Amino acid sequence: MRSFGYCCEMMPQEANKGLALLEIKKLLPQLKKVAAVGDAENDLLMLKNADIAFSPSNSLDSVKKIADFVMQESCCENVVAAVIEKLKNM
Numbered sequence: 001m002r003s004f005g006y007c008c009e010m011m012p013q014e015a016n017k018g019l020a021l022l023e024i025k026k027l028l029p030q031l032k033k034v035a036a037v038g039d040a041e042n043d044l045l046m047l048k049n050a051d052i053a054f055s056p057s058n059s060l061d062s063v064k065k066i067a068d069f070v071m072q073e074s075c076c077e078n079v080v081a082a083v084i085e086k087l088k089n090m
Helices: 017-027 041-049 061-066 079-088
Strands: 035-037 052-055
Touching (some): 035 079, 041 052
Parallel strands (some): 035 052
């Protein structure tokens, strides 16, 4: 469980984004590549399991270290739109 001033996440202890991404890849084998965007510790396994990993400019250093691409945009500056544009041009 994690909580913030604006939300509270609750899930089974063994659940995480990295395992969810692996499950998606298993269920959808026709996907050529899976990209992920993350900025915090809870995103590390997801980014490691992605084929292409992106981190926003305001990510933790540990996340930037494993990302394939560190974007100029932050979480508050349309980073997902910037990632989509980058993927379109790859």
